[in-house]
Amino acid sequence: MAALGWLGLMIPEAHGGAGLGARYLMVVLEELGKALAPEPVLSSALVAALAIGAGDDDTQAREHLPAIATGERVYALAHAESGGRYGVGAVDTSADKAAGGWSLRGEKVHVEEGSIADWLLVSARAPDGISLFVVPASAKGVRVRPQARIDGRSAAIIELDGVIVERDARLGEPHKGQRLLERVLDAATIGLSAEMLGTMLGAFEMTLDYLKTREQFGVPIGSFQALQHRAARIFVETELARSAVMHAHGVLDGLDEGASAAVAASVAKAKCSDALMLIAHESVQMHGGIGMTTEHDVGMYLKRARVAEMTLGDATYHRDRYARLGGF
C-alpha cells in the first residue's frame, strides 16, 4: 500500500506524500471497506496525517509524516473511554505537566489498530483543556491489552500509567487542542463513512450475485418481485450514502467553501450507519441459512457493519448532533 502511495495521499509532497487530498483517499478506503481488508489506513493515513499535519509544527511533521507515508509506522487514535460513549468531551485521561514534558494517566478503550500501533494519538485533559498527544506505544507505562471484538480486528484497551512524553508531544497550539481534536474526529468519521460505503457495496454485490444465481422453486430467487423491490431500495440507499460520503470528503479538502466538516461528517455517518446496517441485515436474510454460517463471508460483513456503526457515534448520536449544529 505504501508502494502504491496510498498512505501518503493526505501528506504534502515535501514530507514524502502525494498531497492529493481526502477525495483520493476515499477511493482507497472504499475499496478496503469493500474487501473487508483490515489495513490501518484510516488511522494512519487519514487521522494521524491530518492531526499531525494540521498542527503547523514542522518538527512534528518531519518526525512523523514521512514515516506514515512509507508505512514504516502504524498510528492509532486513542480517544474513547469506558462509559464515555461518543463525542469530543468524554475524556477523563489527564495530562499533567511533568519534568521536561507531560505525564499522561488514564485508560482508553476500543482503540482501533491499538494492538498493532507503533504510535498513539492520545486525547487527554491538560490544564488548558483537552489536547492530543502523540505517544510511542513502546513508552514506559503504556499497557496494551487486545480486545477481541466481533470483526476480529486489532482493537485494544490502552492503559496509560503516568506515561512521560516530551513537551512537543502535544499537537497544536495551547488552548486550541479541543478544536483540533474535533477536526480530527470529524475527519475520522468521514473516513470511516467511506469505508462503510465500501462495506455496504461489498455486501450488496455479493447478495446481488446470490440473487441472480441461487435457484429455488425452479427460478433464480432474484426474480421474486418482493426481493427485487428490497434490492432496489438497497441500491437507492447506497447511492444516497455515496453522495453524502463524496460531499464530506470534498468538504475535508476545502472544496465547498462555508460548508461545515462537522455537519458533513454527521450527515455521512448517520446515513451510512443506517444504510449499512439495513444492507448487512438484508444481505444475511437474502442468503438464507448459509449466510448464518461461518462458511460464508456475508456474516463478516454483518459483524464489521456493527462495529463501524458503533464507532465514532451511531446514527442516533449523529442525528442529534446534526440537530444541535443546525440550531434545533
Next chain:
Amino acid sequence: MAALGWLGLMIPEAHGGAGLGARYLMVVLEELGKALAPEPVLSSALVAALAIGAGDDDTQAREHLPAIATGERVYALAHAESGGRYGVGAVDTSADKAAGGWSLRGEKVHVEEGSIADWLLVSARAPDGISLFVVPASAKGVRVRPQARIDGRSAAIIELDGVIVERDARLGEPHKGQRLLERVLDAATIGLSAEMLGTMLGAFEMTLDYLKTREQFGVPIGSFQALQHRAARIFVETELARSAVMHAHGVLDGLDEGASAAVAASVAKAKCSDALMLIAHESVQMHGGIGMTTEHDVGMYLKRARVAEMTLGDATYHRDRYARLGGF
C-alpha cells in the same frame, strides 16, 4: 341504533340499558368504524354512559342514562383545549362556585359531535381540582361553532362564557374529579381504538378487493409478490391491533384483574394509530390514481384515519405514556 339496544350496552338494566359491557359495544364501534358511519355512539353510549354511571349518583343516573339508552339525547366530551394537545391535565377552563352551583368559563376545541350534541361533558378546573361537569348545550353562555375538519364530521369549538350550572352538574365526588376524568379518557381512548380497528379493516377489505379485481399488465395486481407481501404485513398489523383492542375492552369490563385500563388504552391507541395510518396510506397507494380522487371512498378512510390518530393522543404520546406508566 337505539332500537337495536346498542346505545344502552354500557347502561345498567335498571336505567333502561342492557348492561352487557364494553366488549359488546366494541363490536358496534368496530362496525361503525368499518362503515365510516358518523354516529355519536362513542361519545354518548360509551363516554357519557361511563362518566355518569361511574359517579354513583342515582339522581344523575336517572336523569341521563335512560336518555342515552333511548338515543333521545346526544352527548359530547368537551375536554381538549387550544394549545393543550393531549392529556388529562391540559385544562384552563375554570369552574368557580356561583349562586346555587358553578360558573364555567373557557374554550374547548375539537369537540367531536360538538355541533350536534344536546349535552356536554365539560372538564374544568374547580377549586379542588379538575372535574367533569354535565352541561346542557342549550345553556346560556354556551356558544357552539362548527369546525370543518377533513373527515366531515360534527366537531365544534365550544365557548363557555360564564355558563351557570347547578351544583349537582358536577360528576363524581369532590377531589376525585381528575381520577374520574382519567378513567373517562381511557375509556374514550379504548372505544376510539375499536372504531379505528374497524376503519383499518374497512380500508383493507376495500383494498384487498381491488388487488383481486384490478388488472394491469394482463394480471390482477394482487398477483404481484411485492404487493402480496405488503398486504400480508397489513393483515398481521390488523390482527395485532385486534388483540390489543379486545384486551382493552375486557379490562374496561373488569375481566382482567390487576390490569390497568390506562396501560391497556395506551397499548391499543399506540398500536391502532400506527397500524391505521400505515393501512390508510397503503390503501391509497395500492388504489393508484383513482384513490386520490373524491370519486373513490378510500380517500375518506385516509382522512378519518388521520383524525382518529390525532384524537386523544397520537402514537408517540401513548408510547411515552406507556413508558411513564411502566416506570421508565
Next chain:
Amino acid sequence: MSELDDFRRDTRAWLEQNAPASMRTPPKSSEELCWGGSKTKYPADVMKWLEVNAARGFTAPTWPKALGGGGLSKAQAKVLSEEMSALSLRPPLIGFGLSMIGPLLLQEGSDAHKQEHIPRIVRGEVRWCQGYSEPGAGSDLASLQTKAVRDGDHYVLEGSKIWTSYADASDWMFILVRTDASGRKQDGISFLLMDMSTPGVTVKPIRLISGASPFCETFLSDVRVPVTNLVGEENRGWAIARALLAHERTMIGDIFKEQGDRDKLLTAAREHLGEDGGRVADPVVRDRIAALEIDQTCLDLTLQRAKDAAKVGHKPGHESSIFKLVGTELNQRRRDLMCAVLGPQALGWEGDGFEPEELKATRDWLRSRGNSIEGGTSEIQLNIIAKRVLALPGA
C-alpha cells in the same frame, strides 16, 4: 472568451432595461408564472415580459433563430441564465411547450410541424398538455385503448385520457393513441398532435381528496385529427413517449421541494411542541426532523452529482427513477411529519379554528399521497431499478 464577455454585458444591460420591476420578485407559486396559451389572462407586466423576451427568442434561447428561437450557443444560454438569476428575474415563459413537445418536434417533427408549432410555442401563444394516461391503464401505460382509426386524410379518435394537467387551460395536446391492436401492445401506438378545440373534445376537471387540482379527464368522441399531425411513423409512438417520460422523471425529483420547507417545519415544531434550551422540546420529533433533513441533503447531493455528471457528458440514465422515488417519499415524510407536529391542528379542512398555514399543511399532506402515484408509481420505479439498473432476472 471576449465575445462571450460582450454578450454578457449586452444581455445584462438589456435585461436591466426591459424587465418590469414586478418580474424581479420571486413568484409565490407557479400559478404566478406565465404558461402562455389563449385561455389564461395574465397581468400586463407578465405579458410585457413575455413579449420582449419572445421577440429576442429568449423564451427558447437555444432554438433556431429561423423558427423564432434565440439561436444562442450553449455557452451563451448559460450566460443568459446566470444573468437572469443574478437579477432575480422570473422566467418569461414556462410549460410543456418549451420543456417537452418543442424539443421533441425539433428532433422528430417534420418541417411542417416545426413551422406550424415552434414559433407559436416561442411566443407563448399556444399552451400544450400531455395525453398519455387512461383510466383503465394505470401503471400499464402501454395498454392504452384510445383508438385512432384512419378515415381518408384524418384519424378518428375515440376514448378518454386522464390525469392531464391543465387540459382545461391548454390549446393543444400531444397524445398517444392506438392505431393497431393486433400485435404487442407497445407496437400499435402512435403519437399525434391534437388541437383541443376540435369538435368532440370535452374536458372535465378532477377533484382530489386534497381539493381542487390541475388534473383533468379528457373525453374524445369522434374527434378528427389530420394525418399530417402524426409525429414519427404510425405505430412507432411508444419510443417517442418513453423518451419524454424519462425526461419528466428527472424534473420531478426536484419539484416537490418548496422554498423554506425546513424552516417552516422547525418553526411549527417550536411553536407547537415548545422549546427546551433553544431546541425543539420533543426529542423524538427532533430525531425524525433530523433524519428527514439528512435524507433530503443526501438526495440534493445526489441530484447535484447527476447534474455534474451531465455537464461532463454523461447521459442521464435510470437514476431518474431514484429521484422520482426518493423525492416523492421525502415529500410525503415531510408533510406527514408536519401533521405530527401540528397534532389536532392538522385536521382542518377550512374555516374556523385553523390558521391558513395549518389548513395548507393538511392539504399538502393529502396532496402528497399522490406524488408516489403520478408520473409513474413508486412500484414502477422500483421495478425499473431492479430490472434495468440491477439486471435482476424476470419472473
Next chain:
Amino acid sequence: MSELDDFRRDTRAWLEQNAPASMRTPPKSSEELCWGGSKTKYPADVMKWLEVNAARGFTAPTWPKALGGGGLSKAQAKVLSEEMSALSLRPPLIGFGLSMIGPLLLQEGSDAHKQEHIPRIVRGEVRWCQGYSEPGAGSDLASLQTKAVRDGDHYVLEGSKIWTSYADASDWMFILVRTDASGRKQDGISFLLMDMSTPGVTVKPIRLISGASPFCETFLSDVRVPVTNLVGEENRGWAIARALLAHERTMIGDIFKEQGDRDKLLTAAREHLGEDGGRVADPVVRDRIAALEIDQTCLDLTLQRAKDAAKVGHKPGHESSIFKLVGTELNQRRRDLMCAVLGPQALGWEGDGFEPEELKATRDWLRSRGNSIEGGTSEIQLNIIAKRVLALPGA
C-alpha cells in the same frame, strides 16, 4: 368432579414426595433440561426425576398406558400440568420424541412402529432429531434430493441433510427422502425412521456467525434403512411432513422470549444511557423500547387469543405464520435495540473489556438474525399469509 379432585390430591402428594429439590428450581437454559437419549449424560437428580415419572407414564401423560404412557384424560393431564406448575417443577423430559414424532406415530404409525418406539420415547431412552432441510433446497423444502432407492427389503439412502438440531446427540432421525423423481416434486417424497447408528451416517456440527450451535449437517452415504421403517405410504410423506411443520411454527412464536427480557433491556438502558427523573434518559431510545414492548404485548395477546380459541375447539390455521413472522422479528428488534443501548460495549466477541452479559447480548443479536430464516423464512410466511389467508391470486 370429585374424582378429579382425588386425582389432584394424589398427584400433588406424589409429586411432593418424589421430586428432588433440584428439580424445583427454574432451569438456567434448555440445556439443563432432560432431552433423553443414549448420548448425553445427565446429573443423577435429572435421571431420577425422569425415571419416577416415566414409570408412571407422566412423561407422556395422555399416551396409552399399554405403550408406557400415563393413560390420563385431558382433564387429568391439565391437573397434572397445573400441579407441576404450582410446585415450580421442571418437566421430566422434553424433545422431538414427545412433541413431534411420538404423536405422529400414535396417529400414522403401524403397530410395530408404536411397539418399537413409543415406550422408548416415554422412558427417554431414545432422542430424536428431524431430517428435513437440505443444502440445495432452502425455502423450497419439497425440492429435496436425498435419494432412497429400494433394494430388497431396504431403502438405500444417499444425500445430506442440513440444519438438523442436535443430530450429534440424537439416536434416531425422522427423515424425508425422495423415492420418486419423475412427477411433481411434492409427490415423490417418503417419510422414514432412521437409526443414527446405521453405517454410512456422518454428522458434522455447524458453526454459526454467533458461535457454536446445536445445528448439524448430516451426510448419508449408502445408508440401509429397513422398508418397515416407512411411515405412511411410499411417496406420500409430504403431507405428513407439512402437518408437523405447522405444529412447529406455532411453538416457535413463543420460543424467542427469555425470562426477564424486558427488565434486562431497561436495566441496561438505565446503566448505559443514564437516568433522568427516574426515567431512561434518552427519549429516542425510550420511544423505541416502548414501541417494542407494546408490539410484544400485542403478540402475546394474539397468542393468548389463539390459545383461547383452541380451547373452544378452533383448529389452529395459518395464523401460525403470524406468530413465526412477528415473534422472530420482535426478537430481532429486541436484540438490535439491546446493541443500540450498549453502544461500543455491544462489539465484544470474548475476553477482556466486556461483561459476560454484554458478550451474551452481542451473540444473541447475531444468533437472532437466523430466526427469520430457520423454520421457514419470513418471506415464506408472508407468501403463506398472502396466498392461503388473504387468497391473493398466483402470479
